[in-house]
Amino acid sequence: xxxxxxxxxxxxxxxxxxxxxxxxxxxxxxxxxxxxxxxxxxxxxxxxxxxxxxxxxxxxxxxxxxxxxxxxxxxxxxxxxxxxxxxxxxxxxxxxxxxxxxxxxxxxxxxxxxxxxxxxxxxxxxxxxxxxxxxxxxxxxxxxxxxxxxxxxxxxxxxxxxxxxxxxxxxxxxxxxxxxxxxxxxxxxxxxxxxxxxxxxxxxxxxxxxxxxxxxxxxxxxxxxxxxxxxxxxxxxxxxxxxxxxxxxxxxxxxxxxxxxxxxxxxxxxxxxxxxxxxxxxxxxxxxxxxxxxxxxxxxxxxxxxxxxxxxxxxxxxxxxxxxxxxxxxxxxxxxxxxxxxxxxxxxxxxxxxxxxxxxxxxxxxxxxxxxxxxxxxxxxxxxxxxxxxxxxxxxxxxxxxxxxxxxx
Amino acid sequence: xxxxxxxxxxxxxxxxxxxxxxxxxxxxxxxxxxxxxxxxxxxxxxxxxxxxxxxxxxxxxxxxxxxxxxxxxxxxxxxxxxxxxxxxxxxxxxxxxxxxxxxxxxxxxxxxxxxxxxxxxxxxxxxxxxxxxxxxxxxxxxxxxxxxxxxxxxxxxxxxxxxxxxxxxxxxxxxxxxxxxxxxxxxxxxxxxxxxxxxxxxxxxxxxxxxxxxxxxxxxxxxxxxxxxxxxxxxxxxxxxxxxxxxxxxxxxxxxxxxxxxx
Numbered sequence: 001x002x003x004x005x006x007x008x009x010x011x012x013x014x015x016x017x018x019x020x021x022x023x024x025x026x027x028x029x030x031x032x033x034x035x036x037x038x039x040x041x042x043x044x045x046x047x048x049x050x051x052x053x054x055x056x057x058x059x060x061x062x063x064x065x066x067x068x069x070x071x072x073x074x075x076x077x078x079x080x081x082x083x084x085x086x087x088x089x090x091x092x093x094x095x096x097x098x099x100x101x102x103x104x105x106x107x108x109x110x111x112x113x114x115x116x117x118x119x120x121x122x123x124x125x126x127x128x129x130x131x132x133x134x135x136x137x138x139x140x141x142x143x144x145x146x147x148x149x150x151x152x153x154x155x156x157x158x159x160x161x162x163x164x165x166x167x168x169x170x171x172x173x174x175x176x177x178x179x180x181x182x183x184x185x186x187x188x189x190x191x192x193x194x195x196x197x198x199x200x201x202x203x204x205x206x207x208x209x210x211x212x213x214x215x216x217x218x219x220x221x222x223x224x225x226x227x228x229x230x231x232x233x234x235x236x237x238x239x240x241x242x243x244x245x246x247x248x249x250x251x252x253x254x255x256x257x258x259x260x261x262x263x264x265x266x267x268x269x270x271x272x273x274x275x276x277x278x279x280x281x282x283x284x285x286x287x288x289x290x291x292x293x294x295x296x297x298x299x300x301x302x303x304x305x306x307x308x309x310x311x312x313x314x315x316x317x318x319x320x321x322x323x324x325x326x327x328x329x330x331x332x333x334x335x336x337x338x339x340x341x342x343x344x345x346x347x348x349x350x351x352x353x354x355x356x357x358x359x360x361x362x363x364x365x366x367x368x369x370x371x372x373x374x375x376x377x378x379x380x381x382x383x384x385x386x387x388x389x390x391x392x393x394x395x396x397x398x399x400x401x402x403x404x405x406x407x408x409x
Numbered sequence: 410x411x412x413x414x415x416x417x418x419x420x421x422x423x424x425x426x427x428x429x430x431x432x433x434x435x436x437x438x439x440x441x442x443x444x445x446x447x448x449x450x451x452x453x454x455x456x457x458x459x460x461x462x463x464x465x466x467x468x469x470x471x472x473x474x475x476x477x478x479x480x481x482x483x484x485x486x487x488x489x490x491x492x493x494x495x496x497x498x499x500x501x502x503x504x505x506x507x508x509x510x511x512x513x514x515x516x517x518x519x520x521x522x523x524x525x526x527x528x529x530x531x532x533x534x535x536x537x538x539x540x541x542x543x544x545x546x547x548x549x550x551x552x553x554x555x556x557x558x559x560x561x562x563x564x565x566x567x568x569x570x571x572x573x574x575x576x577x578x579x580x581x582x583x584x585x586x587x588x589x590x591x592x593x594x595x596x597x598x599x600x601x602x603x604x605x606x607x608x609x610x611x612x613x614x615x616x617x618x619x620x621x622x623x624x625x626x627x628x629x630x631x632x633x634x635x636x637x638x639x640x641x642x643x644x645x646x647x648x649x650x651x652x653x654x655x656x657x658x659x660x661x662x663x664x665x666x667x668x669x670x671x672x
Contacts, residue, residue, distance in 0.1 A: 292467070304518065
């Protein structure tokens with residue numbers, strides 16, 4: 001592959017929506033005209049200054065951007081190696097990076113005259129962000145959420161309802177994120193005229209992977225400016241957790257052409273990447289296939305049936321990964337590793353104790369990998385980790401895992 | 410000429426509309442499913458659509474989703490689905506078999522290997538829901554080269570500007586999806602369907618078959634009356650789900666086929 005490497009890693013996708021062999025538009029004919037229209041509208045908005053002016057205004061005054069780049073001093077001391085920064089996207093309104101993308105898609109939906117917004121959600125963060133922005137603009141919002149996730153993410157279900165969204169528990173399949181995405185697609189196919197599908201990650205048919213990446217790239221753009229200000233140079237390593245991969249793609253994208261920057265994505269290793277598929281590490285434990293409109297690495301059996309993974313984090317519990325990650329993996333521009341539930345829980349506690357930050361379980365996976373590599377790196381090695389969500393939603397899950405009873409009383 | 414072309418030529422000579430029946434391969438188990446498939450030609454079915462079960466059938470309603478789950482839980486695989494076709498071909502060399510489903514199980518097997526196996530098993534055509542014309546190079550063009558028809562879905566959202574693109578690499582027949590939505594949902598209305606069929610026929614000589622939302626013999630007659638034939642899937646699968654015996658299922662199918670053939 002090395003001989004075929006492009007001059008820039010930032011030119012994708014091509015006109016067919018491909019990153020190398022990954023991506024594409026694998027949808028039913030009913031949806032095809034809709035995604036072509038979306039692509040056209042997005043291409044137009046992308047170069048329209050008034051679109052970005054509206055985004056910038058809301059990012060600043062509604063979301064609270066830019067999010068800080070924070071030197072995690074006690075954690076750095078504790079690990080005794082590389083200098084660790086957190087990109088604090090957990091401080092955004094609604095508590096995660098998801099709203100960066102939702103704002104972009106909802107502004108686009110309004111421009112397209114759509115009045116009904118549908119979304120899928122796993123951990124509930126994307127659902128909450130979508131319900132929030134819909135409330136702000138007075139749009140009808142329907143969120144599909146796997147019945148299993150409705151149960152384990154009750155606080156976010158309640159938030160969505162408070163925000164006026166209808167939450168539809170999905171019982172088909174095993175009732176997790178991929179099933180929620182199937183039902184959202186079924187809704188879209190049925191309500192094509194007035195409905196906009198707000199996808200929460202860098203997956204789905206083209207143009208979603210590129211569009212969501214572009215909206216999340218604000219994370220990496222800010223990080224570049226902030227690290228230049230703080231250290232006068234680029235980071236040596238950027239690292240982020242990956243379910244579908246939107247926070248990671250947002251952080252990575254502006255650094256893809258900076259060869260000195262190591263890029264590491266952390267997948268959910270669950271109980272360990274094994275043959276029983278008790279994990280959600282699509283790149284480490286899967287192979288290429290076609291699902292939800294794109295070709296990418298998937299957890300699947302030998303007959304091409306999609307497998308359900310396992311992760312303690314509902315936000316990482318997806319059998320696929322954004323197609324651009326699959327491409328970056330194959331060409332070797334980014335490195336992908338996996339972290340187990342147990343390691344993530346330890347990192348969760350470490351962040352609480354050393355930095356006073358209760359992280360979501362998703363970035364706890366990224367942090368766990370930081371704790372593995374930082375001690376062996378020199379003190380002038382700069383790591384930026386995306387703290388993409390806060391952990392309020394996860395305290396019940398963590399309490400259960402640690403054997404504390406906080407629900408009984 | 411494939412068996413599909415021969416069938417439409419015969420029906421035209423007889424002045425009859427086509428009745429297409431969909432069943433999920435391996436639902437509820439391999440043996441029962443094989444017995445139903447074997448009985449379909451005798452029940453008046455002109456073309457058999459054999460569903461390939463998939464874990465994530467994004468364009469299907471609950472009835473077909475559950476049929477796929479039953480089949481997979483019963484151990485159905487793509488190989489066993491091909492085997493059903495081989496078994497049928499032992500005593501039926503005229504009824505066309507169209508495999509219908511999603512791309513990933515085919516992609517997983519490998520396109521070239523799948524096409525060779527399908528041809529050898531006596532398959533005549535493919536309907537793959539998540540392969541629009543934009544992805545023709547994946548399977549559609551290789552399938553045509555291998556001598557299999559690739560049957561495309563046209564939908565209410567396929568406007569006149571897009572229709573030529575949809576028809577371009579379609580062969581065998583055009584499958585018009587009568588509603589925007591998933592299988593087994595809203596009821597198709599002949600009044601809505603007729604102008605759409607005319608719109609498609611203005612741009613192609615291929616037969617136009619209408620599916621989605623046809624549940625009764627009367628509906629089959631009404632819809633087939635404004636097209637070259639109709640497809641019934643969820644209603645038949647619903648009978649299987651209700652635990653009816655193959656004999657009863659086939660008697661239900663015969664009612665639908667008679668309806669379509671009255672048109």
